Amino acid sequence: xxDPSSRNANLARSNxxxxxxxxxxxxxxxxxxxxxxxYTRLTKSIDDELSEQGLGRAHHRxxxxxxxxxxxxxxxxLRLLAITKQSLGRVLTELQQRGLIEASKGKRDRRQKLLxxxxxxxxxxxxxxxILRKRLSAAYAGAGQDNVTGFWRVLEGLVPEADRELVxxxxxxxxx
Amino acid sequence: xxDPSSRNANLARSNxxxxxxxxxxxxxxxxxxxxxxxYTRLTKSIDDELSEQGLGRAHHRxxxxxxxxxxxxxxxxLRLLAITKQSLGRVLTELQQRGLIEASKGKRDRRQKLLxxxxxxxxxxxxxxxILRKRLSAAYAGAGQDNVTGFWRVLEGLVPEADRELVxxxxxxxxx
DNA sequence: AAGATGGGTCAGACATATTGACGTAAACTG
DNA sequence: CAGTTTACGTCAATATGTCTGACCCATCTT
Numbered sequence: 001x002x003d004p005s006s007r008n009a010n011l012a013r014s015n016x017x018x019x020x021x022x023x024x025x026x027x028x029x030x031x032x033x034x035x036x037x038x039y040t041r042l043t044k045s046i047d048d049e050l051s052e053q054g055l056g057r058a059h060h061r062x063x064x065x066x067x068x069x070x071x072x073x074x075x076x077x078l079r080l081l082a083i084t085k086q087s088l089g090r091v092l093t094e095l096q097q098r099g100l101i102e103a104s105k106g107k108r109d110r111r112q113k114l115l116x117x118x119x120x121x122x123x124x125x126x127x128x129x130x131i132l133r134k135r136l137s138a139a140y141a142g143a144g145q146d147n148v149t150g151f152w153r154v155l156e157g158l159v160p161e162a163d164r165e166l167v168x169x170x171x172x173x174x175x176x
Numbered sequence: 177x178x179d180p181s182s183r184n185a186n187l188a189r190s191n192x193x194x195x196x197x198x199x200x201x202x203x204x205x206x207x208x209x210x211x212x213x214x215y216t217r218l219t220k221s222i223d224d225e226l227s228e229q230g231l232g233r234a235h236h237r238x239x240x241x242x243x244x245x246x247x248x249x250x251x252x253x254l255r256l257l258a259i260t261k262q263s264l265g266r267v268l269t270e271l272q273q274r275g276l277i278e279a280s281k282g283k284r285d286r287r288q289k290l291l292x293x294x295x296x297x298x299x300x301x302x303x304x305x306x307i308l309r310k311r312l313s314a315a316y317a318g319a320g321q322d323n324v325t326g327f328w329r330v331l332e333g334l335v336p337e338a339d340r341e342l343v344x345x346x347x348x349x350x351x352x
Numbered sequence: 353a354a355g356a357t358g359g360g361t362c363a364g365a366c367a368t369a370t371t372g373a374c375g376t377a378a379a380c381t382g
Numbered sequence: 383c384a385g386t387t388t389a390c391g392t393c394a395a396t397a398t399g400t401c402t403g404a405c406c407c408a409t410c411t412t
Binding site: 249250251261262265282285287288289 | 388389390391392393
């Protein structure tokens with residue numbers, strides 16, 4: 001363990017190809033831990049940048065999805081974030097006050113409020129995305145193409161059936 | 177596209193093997209979203225069980241790591257969770273009051289407080305682990321062995337250098 | 353016209369985390 | 383041995399993100 005030449009011996013071990021027995025506790029725990037560390041460390045990486053702007057992670061999540069899907073209705077964002085109207089309401093109000101997002105009424109359904117980023121909001125989101133992009137693309141590059149596909153597939157399997165379409169439709173708005 | 181059931185065309189699209197251009201925005205965003213949904217939905221899946229016992233996620237994280245590494249010192253747990261002493265202190269006090277964990281003094285270093293689960297704590301953790309295990313192993317099985325390896329590799333790349341040893345050492349205590 | 357949906361808003365509360373200071377015991381180091 | 387560092391605990395005050403549940407209005411659907 002303290003042997004410097006094999007400081008990553010343990011990572012190497014966990015790298016050993018998955019055993020034929022998928023359900024072994026050790027492998028499940030390893031996956032949970034990596035998921036936990038991967039997710040928490042990645043999200044922490046933007047905290048400094050965010051707090052400089054007086055924003056929190058909740059703001060970023062909203063910002064992210066609005067960037068991803070311009071003219072996103074509130075109801076859709078609510079489903080993506082899986083929080084209550086109240087919680088989201090406060091976040092959206094603050095983002096609007098800071099001039100990061102703006103809203104318009106839906107054409108087909110005028111009850112809808114469609115959210116998009118302002119110029120300032122786009123700049124802000126881009127700056128945050130850049131930090132995340134650097135880390136994630138480094139991880140992609142280090143793992144190699146085939147492994148990126150594997151990464152996606154397992155994660156897709158983790159998304160409950162009910163949410164899958166929601167997730168997979170993201171980004172569609174920009175192509176159409 | 178080895179998924180014959182092809183139950184969702186959109187997921188299938190995102191399943192398309194990673195392009196040679198790793199750094200393309202679309203692929204990074206796809207990864208971030210899957211990581212977000214995978215992680216949040218998985219963790220949400222134990223909330224009901226937890227709240228029945230009057231516990232929160234913070235308690236579970238502590239419980240999990242103590243289960244994973246019996247006789248874990250507080251300092252180590254602090255590093256794993258990356259929270260402050262105060263925050264952890266409250267959680268540990270509550271777990272102790274509920275009789276889920278117990279502590280002993282370190283042999284080599286008597287300043288250390290070593291944490292482990294009580295019988296009750298083991299039962300509780302096992303029950304929670306079981307829910308997570310079902311979901312994660314289903315995702316493993318659905319993705320296939322090679323993809324599980326990819327899942328691990330990308331996530332490992334996401335863990336900052338400084339935390340890698342910490343992560344990779346998990347589970348060692350039980351073998352030794 | 354009735355009901356469902358999209359959105360907003362109130363009060364009150366809980367869970368989780370923070371900073372910064374301070375204290376004690378034990379270990380390490382000159 | 384004296385001085386410093388480390389491991390742990392604890393105080394008060396505060397911030398953030400979330401929740402429940404009630405209630406409202408505008409608009410769409412039937």
